[in-house]
Amino acid sequence: xxxxxxxxxxxxxxxxxxxxxxxxxxxxxxxxxxxxxxxxxxxxxxxxxxxxxxxxxxxxxxxxxxxxxxxxxxxxxxxxxxxxxxxxxxxxxxxxxxxxxxxxxxxxxxxxxxxxxxxxxxxxxxxxxxxxxxxxxxxxxxxxxxxxxxxxxxxxxxxxxxxxxxxxxxxxxxxxxxxxxxxxxxxxxxxxxxxxxxxxxxxxxxxxxxxxxxxxxxxxxxxxxxxxxxxxxxxxxxxxxxxxxxxxxxxxxxxxxxxxxxxxxxxxxxxxxxxxxxxxxxxxxxxxxxxxxxxxxxxxxxxxxxxxxxxxxxxxxxxxxxxxxxxxxxxxxxxxxxxxxxxxxxxxxxxxxxxxxxxxxxxxxxxxxxxxxxxxxxxxxxxxxxxxxxxxxxxxxxxxxxxxxxxxxxxxxxxxxxxxxxxxxxxxxxxxxxxxxxxxxxxxxxxxxxxxxxxxxxxxxxxxxxxxxxxxxxxxxxxxxxxxxxxxxxxxxxxxxxxxxxxxxxxxxxxxxxxxxxxxxxxxxxxx
Numbered sequence: 001x002x003x004x005x006x007x008x009x010x011x012x013x014x015x016x017x018x019x020x021x022x023x024x025x026x027x028x029x030x031x032x033x034x035x036x037x038x039x040x041x042x043x044x045x046x047x048x049x050x051x052x053x054x055x056x057x058x059x060x061x062x063x064x065x066x067x068x069x070x071x072x073x074x075x076x077x078x079x080x081x082x083x084x085x086x087x088x089x090x091x092x093x094x095x096x097x098x099x100x101x102x103x104x105x106x107x108x109x110x111x112x113x114x115x116x117x118x119x120x121x122x123x124x125x126x127x128x129x130x131x132x133x134x135x136x137x138x139x140x141x142x143x144x145x146x147x148x149x150x151x152x153x154x155x156x157x158x159x160x161x162x163x164x165x166x167x168x169x170x171x172x173x174x175x176x177x178x179x180x181x182x183x184x185x186x187x188x189x190x191x192x193x194x195x196x197x198x199x200x201x202x203x204x205x206x207x208x209x210x211x212x213x214x215x216x217x218x219x220x221x222x223x224x225x226x227x228x229x230x231x232x233x234x235x236x237x238x239x240x241x242x243x244x245x246x247x248x249x250x251x252x253x254x255x256x257x258x259x260x261x262x263x264x265x266x267x268x269x270x271x272x273x274x275x276x277x278x279x280x281x282x283x284x285x286x287x288x289x290x291x292x293x294x295x296x297x298x299x300x301x302x303x304x305x306x307x308x309x310x311x312x313x314x315x316x317x318x319x320x321x322x323x324x325x326x327x328x329x330x331x332x333x334x335x336x337x338x339x340x341x342x343x344x345x346x347x348x349x350x351x352x353x354x355x356x357x358x359x360x361x362x363x364x365x366x367x368x369x370x371x372x373x374x375x376x377x378x379x380x381x382x383x384x385x386x387x388x389x390x391x392x393x394x395x396x397x398x399x400x401x402x403x404x405x406x407x408x409x410x411x412x413x414x415x416x417x418x419x420x421x422x423x424x425x426x427x428x429x430x431x432x433x434x435x436x437x438x439x440x441x442x443x444x445x446x447x448x449x450x451x452x453x454x455x456x457x458x459x460x461x462x463x464x465x466x467x468x469x470x471x472x473x474x475x476x477x478x479x480x481x482x483x484x485x486x487x488x489x490x491x492x493x494x495x496x497x498x499x500x501x502x503x504x505x506x507x508x509x510x511x512x513x514x515x516x517x518x519x520x521x522x523x524x525x526x527x528x
Contacts, residue, residue, distance in 0.1 A: 001017065005095070006095070007087070007091035007092055007094065007095050007198075008087065008091075008326055008500060009076045009077065009087050009088045009091065009094060010076070010397075010497070010498060010502075012076050012094055012095055012098050012329055013072075013073045013074065013075070013076030013078075014073065014077065014354075014397065015069070015073070015076030015098055016072050016073030016076055016098055016101075017070060017073035017074070017077075018071050018073075018204060019065075019069055019073075019098075019101055019102060019105075020065065020066050020067075020069040020070035020072075020073060021066075021070070023061050023062075023065035023066045023069065023105060023228070023391045024061075024062065024066040024070070026061050026065075026109075027058050027060075027061030027065070027182075028068060028459060030054050030057055030058035030463075031054075031058045031062075031455065032048070032455060032456065032459060033045075033054055033301065033379050034051070034054050034055065034058065034387075035421075035451065035452040035455040035456070036049055036452065037054075037400075037438060038210075038396075038438075038440070038448050038451070038452060039357060039448060039449050039452035039453075040445060040449065041084070041215075041440055041441070041442045041444070041445050041448075042439055043209050043438055043439055045300055046438075048438050049119065051438035052119035052120075052436070052438070053111075053112075053117035053119050055121055055122070055419045055435070055436045056119070056120060056121040056122045056123075056124075057109065057112075057117060057118075057122075057142075059121070059122035060108060060142070060146070062120050062378070063122065063240070063244065064108075064146060064149045065101070065104075065105050065108075065149070065340055067244045067378065067382050067383075067386070068149075068153065068240075068244060069101060069465065071184075071187070071244075071247035071386075072153075072156050072246070074180075074247065074251070074386075074389055074393065075160060075180075075184045075247065076088070076094065077393070077396075077397060077492060078180060078181075079160060079163060079164065079180070079184055080156060080163055080391060080502070081490055081491040081494070081498060081502050082177070082178045082180065082181045082489050082490055082491055083163065083167060083169065083172060083181060083490075084163055084167075084168060084170075084172060084490055084503065084506070084507040084509060085167035085168070085169070086348070086501040086502060086503065087162050087501060088095060088159050088160075089162035089163040089166060089167060090158075090159050090162065093155055093158070093159055094155075094156070094159050094294070096155065097152045097153075097155035097156045097159070098152070100148050100151060100152035100155075101148075101149065101152055103148065104145045104146075104148035104149045104152065105145065106145075106146040107141050107143070107144055107148065108141060108142050108144075108145025108146060108149075109142075110138070110141050111136060111137070111138020111139070111141055111142060112138070114137070114138065115412050115477075116136040116137050116138035116139075116141075116338060117136065117142075118134060118136060118138050118139035118142050119134060119136070119140045120139070121133050121436060123228065123233060124142075124143070124202070124205060124229075124233070125229065125230065125233075126169060126218040126219070126226045126229050127218070127219070127226055129205060129209075129214070130205075130208060130211050130218070130219065131209040132212070134209075136256070137356075139209065140209060140210070141369050142201050143203075143205060143206045143209075144206070146198075146202055147199055147203060147206075150195045150196070150198060150199040150202075150280050151199070153195055154191060154192065154196070155196050156188075156191075157187075157188035157189075157191035157192050157195075158188075158192070160185065160188045161185060161188045161189070161192075161465075164177070164181055164184070164185050168509075169310075169490070169506060169507045169508060169509050170506070170507075170508045170509065171508050171509035171510065171511060172509035173511075174246060174375075175267075175268060175514070176509060176511050176512065177270065178247075178250075178254060178489045179250050179253035179254060179264065179267070179270055179271070180247070180250035180253065180254050180489075181250070182249075182250060182270075182271050182274060183246045183247045183248075183249050183250025183253070183274060184247055184250065184289055186246055186274045186275060186277075186278045186438075187242070187243050187246045187247055187278075189278060189393065190240075190243050190246075190281065191243060193239070193282065194235060194236040194239040194240065194243075194282070195236060196241075197232055197235045197236045198232070198233065198235075198236035198237065200232065200235075201232035201233055202228055204217040204229075204232075205218065205229065206216070208224075211260065220223050227292055227293070227294075230288070230289050230292060231285070231286070231289070232485055234285035234286065234288045234289065235282070235285045237285075237288075237491045238281060238284055238285040238287075238288065239278070239281040239282055239283075239285075241377065241378075242277055242278060242281045244378060245345075245377065245381050245382055245385075246274060246277070246278070247385075248341070248381060248382050248384075248385030248389075249274065249385075250274075250315060251338075251384055251385045251386075251388055251389040251392070252338045252341060252342070253270060253320070254392070254487075254489065255334050255335060255338045255389075255392050256320050256323050256324060256335070256338050256390075257323055257390055257486075257488075258484050258486050258487045258488075259329060259330045259331070259332055259334070259335035259338075259484070260293075260323050260324050260327030260328070260329055260482040261327055261328040261329075261330070261486045262323060262326070262327045263513075263514065264323050265314075265319050265320075265322030265323040265325075265382025266319040266322060267514040268514065269315055269319060270311075270315075270316060270319050273312035273313070273319075274312075274316075275506060276311075276312040277309060277312045277313060278293060280305060280308055280309045280312070281309070283302075283305045284302055284305050284306045284309065285296065285302075286298065286299070286302040287302045287303065287306045287355075287356055287361070290302075290303075290358050290361045290362055291361075291362055291365045292363065296358075297441045299358045300352070300358065303356055303357060303358050306352075306353075306356035307353055307356050307357075310349065310353050313349055314349075317342060317346060320338075320342055321342070322324050323340070324339075330486075332391065332404065332407075332484070333391040333402070333407030333408055333410070333411055334387075334388045334389070334390075334391035334392040335388075336407075336408065336411045337384050337385070337387045337388035337411055338384075338385070338388045338390065339407065340380075340384055340411065340414075340415045341380070341384040341385050341388065342380060343348065344376060344380030344381070344384065344418065344419070345376070345377065345380055345381040345384070346414070347376050347380070347423075348373060348374075348375075348376030348377040348380060348381055349377070350451055351369070351372065351373040351376060351426065352373055352377070354526070355369070355373060360512065364429055364430070366434055366435055366436075367428075367429035367430075367432060367433060367434055367435060368425040368426075368428040368429035368433045368434075368435055369425070369426055369428075369429025370429065370435065371422075371425050371429065372422050372423070372425035372426045372428075373426075375422045375425070376422060377419075379418055379422065380418050380422070381488075384414075384415075384418075387410070387411075387428050387465070387479050390402075390465075390469075391407055392484075393491075394469075394472070395479030395496050395510075396479070396491055396492070396496050396498070397496075397497055398472075398473055398476075398479075398496075398497060399478065399479055399495075399496045399497045400472050400473055400474075400475075400476030400477065400478065400479060401421065401472065401476045401477040401478075401479050401483060402468050402469070402472045402476060403468050403472055403476065406464055406465075406467070406468040406471075409461075409464050409467065410461060410462075410465045410468065411461075411462045413457070413458075413461030413464065414458065414462075416460055417455075417457045417458035417461065418454075418458060419454075419456045420450065420451075420453070420454030420457065420458075421451050421454035421455045421458055422451070424447045424450050424451050424454075424455075425447075425451060427447060428444055428447050428448070431443075431444070437500055479496040480496065481493060481495055481496055483496070488512065490506050490507055490509070493507070
């Protein structure tokens with residue numbers, strides 16, 4: 001019970017991770033229900049009305065209650081140690097931010113308990129989400145749940161920024177910060193700038209639903225504009241994609257140098273590319289609205305800006321490859337997941353560039369091509385980095401090593417069946433299969449069956465991961481302070497798991513030579 005009221009960031013981080021993992025299981029079960037229904041044409045397992053609740057609630061579970069809280073959990077555990085701080089800047093605020101999440105999840109999903117879950121998808125576009133077309137009380141509960149989540153995220157972002165900027169140890173300048181910490185900093189600025197916009201849009205929609213003849217924010221009959229909702233929603237939700245991937249970039253940027261046994265290639269460029277991705281992320285929201293009737297000139301501008309994001313993203317990929325190049329590689333499970341992430345996330349990035357083109361987007365809008373793209377970004381991207389982070393920092397969190405043989409089985413099963421599940425959806429989309437439909441033309445039957453079989457196999461391999469987690473917690477090899485030997489950041493200088501307040505004496509950071517020895521004629525070892 002003492003865990004539930006603890007203000008120790010490490011314990012709060014593990015509670016975040018546990019909560020996110022449970023939410024991920026819930027979201028996965030909802031997705032399996034979708035794939036079970038779509039395994040064959042026709043309505044076979046459920047009603048059309050029930051099916052319509054699944055895509056939106058699956059997305060809500062995975063985005064708001066799995067990926068974002070999971071990264072918050074890792075950041076809680078790792079960031080204060082990486083900057084040499086004894087805890088987060090505001091420990092009680094940190095605890096409060098976490099404890100907003102469980103009630104938010106219960107409220108958001110309680111529609112299922114009263115047979116009233118919303119049927120309008122995670123975007124909540126009016127007029128489909130207004131009180132006329134979606135009178136379910138579950139829709140109001142979903143909106144309230146997301147508002148609470150936004151409040152929690154904002155409180156967490158303030159805490160991360162305060163900790164990183166004000167509690168760094170002696171000798172650690174901003175451009176000496178580990179890249180995972182940098183990724184959390186950039187993510188936190190994104191949260192602070194964008195989340196209040198979504199919260200405002202959700203509150204406006206809720207007011208319009210509760211008082212239909214009083215408020216007309218999005219209802220045209222009273223002077224409102226449903227397109228305004230789309231602008232507000234995507235002003236948050238496109239940057240949210242980067243909220244859901246930047247910490248993963250940071251994780252991979254810690255893992256690849258460790259298992260390549262050389263410093264990250266282009267550290268400063270990596271930092272600036274993350275900042276550039278965040279900045280550009282705010283300028284591209286309308287590429288989700290190419291079919292909403294906005295002007296051609298506006299669409300052209302947003303198309304150009306969207307394609308521009310490929311530049312800093314490509315820089316990061318080349319920097320990771322540059323780090324691997326010439327390195328003395330160790331193929332640990334976390335390294336394997338990092339390499340798998342680079343390969344598959346690149347596919348997601350390239351399909352995003354395809355969708356950025358206005359003529360193509362108009363053809364592929366709301367087809368399974370979009371489903372394939374977003375799952376290559378968030379499953380082959382975010383989820384793969386989360387697994388990489390688990391295998392990398394599990395020894396630090398528990399003091400035990402995960403089993404590497406089980407880890408490799410988990411990696412290969414996950415990598416193969418991610419592609420079996422989602423790659424064929426590109427073809428389904430190009431051939432015109434719409435998303436969010438419970439039934440489809442029988443010509444799509446074979447590929448849908450492949451995708452469904454792949455999803456169940458992908459789920460089955462996650463049992464290997466969970467078995468490894470619990471088995472290694474008792475039977476895993478004992479981990480020393482730096483079990484990977486080549487890790488350099490501060491968390492690897494202290495005991496595994498760390499003691500309360502982590503450092504027995506205030507640490508002093510020895511600056512790392514980020515020039516790879518090329519500029520000053522000396523090598524890293526000499527610099528240390």
